[in-house]
Amino acid sequence: MSTRAEPDQKGADVSTTVPANVEPAVSPRKLPRVRRRAGKKRPRTRVAVGGSFLLLLILASLVAPLPYSPTVPDPTAVQQAPGGRHWFGTDQIGLDIFSRTLSAAHVDLLLALAGALAAMIVGSALGILASRRGVLSEGFMRVVDLFQAFPLLVVILTIVSLTGGGTLVLILTIAIVSVPGFIRLVRAEALSVRESRYIEYAEIIGASRWRVIMRHILPNVSGVVIAQLSLAAAAAVSVLAAMSYLGQGVEPPTASWGSMIESGSAGIGTGQWWPVVFPAAALALSIVALNLVADGIDAVLSRGVTNDR
């Protein structure tokens, strides 16, 4: 009924349908308030908290000494509940959950980040290229549409079984499934940047196409791209866990959160919660941290404008 295209008519409509004696106007505290100062500092804190958590987790996973080996089971300590000897308990074959959860952090997070990074580079380039108006870029976007019409898991599993798995394949798979997000985002941003005056003037002065892209478009889209990188990495962590859960992700002896959750899921019906809950918590916390970083960057970028997506 109402659209923003015709606010005047809309207003007229409203005033005629409303009797003059409706209850007193909405109390002032219900009105949208301007309160920017207070929330001003928080975005940066979000980035700092999320970022340092991830950094610490990865560093600890890489260099900290583990109490037990994450890949060699101890047959004398099977299915032990969390306690003094095994902080997070042990699983059915006697692997220490704490060591595995921590050592899986750098595997899962670095793979996800690498995949998202690759998607960012390729996706930004394609997105900027596709922001030029023309039949070619329209056609390209329809191909992206078509690609996204395939079920995500089918795409992933097909690629993995096509190539046989391995670290490089996992990174590539994550990159392929995250690329459409970057293409769409960068294209949308670049399209609006291309409309601005300074691009027009730069072209009039005779700036080359390359210079316009590198000096004017790229810096203006870089912010949203970095925020999207964090979001894509969060999605990638979850996708990687799902793949490992299905046995198509990180190869078995190496610890990964997804395969830990899978092997622990058998015991959940009989009360052994720790083999599932600890890797699941690590997974969830990492995703929260990545989302915090993305949110924070978004908020910093939009400055005074409240443009939260």
Added chain:
Amino acid sequence: MTATSLNTAVEDTATPRPGTRAPRGSRHTLIRMIALRIVALPVLLFIVATLTFFLVHALPGDPARDIAGAYATPAVLQQIRQQLGIAAPLGTQYTTFLDQLMHGSLGTSYTSHDPVTTDIATRIMPTVELAIAAVLFAVVWGLLLGFIGAWWANRRPDSVVRGVVSIEQAIPDFVAGLVLIFLLTFKTGVLPQPTGQLGLLDTSPPSVTHAALIDALLAGQWPVAWQAFLHLVLPAISLGFVIAAAFARLGRSTMKSALEGPQIEFARACGLRRRQILYYASTVARTPLITLLAMVGGAILGGTAIVENVFSWGGLASWGVDSITHKDVPAVLGFVLVTGAITIVAFLILDIVVLLLDPRVRR
């Protein structure tokens, strides 16, 4: 994420492109637009079918060897290949595939030896039932959170909602499922064990759609329907959890900008009731939300696989994933075609609904 493409589709009809003649009647262009999309539907499906066919055939591995085992003689392997119809060159196989497709057949599954159409028919409704329940939960719960966040933007309820949403967003559906199973069936016993659509001791209702809840309702067996409902709750919530976060985020931002819009300011100035203000704001906010709904509806059919696996649901998606790992070529083709078709139809319906809701076109 994919909202942009749909939005541009809408803009294309609203503002005539330079160079084309201005449309005489909007309704005319609307009908032409819809007709064009319907005509394009089989073309798109054909492209999807072709792409999938060659992609699946590029998969390494020999289905004949999988069936016959490692010690089969070449003659036996050749015979199995003949039976499966994969002895012919790829081009011939492709034309046979298209020919079958035209006649409504998808071939015979390598693993179940049933027609793929039968395999799909027995599994699609359980997945659809689960998907609908999950989306229903996600929409109701997500919009509730989102609207609370928008109404009390930047205040206590908003930050609570923000926290809830970021937790929901961070827990993948299968993890949510496992944790919920532990808490609600093992710890407290509120809900039944994850044994699929019904308990092991329940008698299943006469199979019409193969979805337990729908079948029980059709047969009028209320106790069975109640059991089926109880078994549906956990998988639906685990699936809907992440989706609800998307609805909450989008609901909050669109509702918030709608509430800050000039017409709502005017409505407030007129002293409209809160209910009416919310109603007018939601008419502004609804289009992106419907877009998200269609995208979720289109994407969810392939995405239920792991949750179906966790709850031994026996649906289409987990079957499709199994087919990929077993290199069951006809089954994979059937799965991708059906889910692809549903996705494309969902987008088509979405575009029509958005066009019909847009007064600039409807006028």
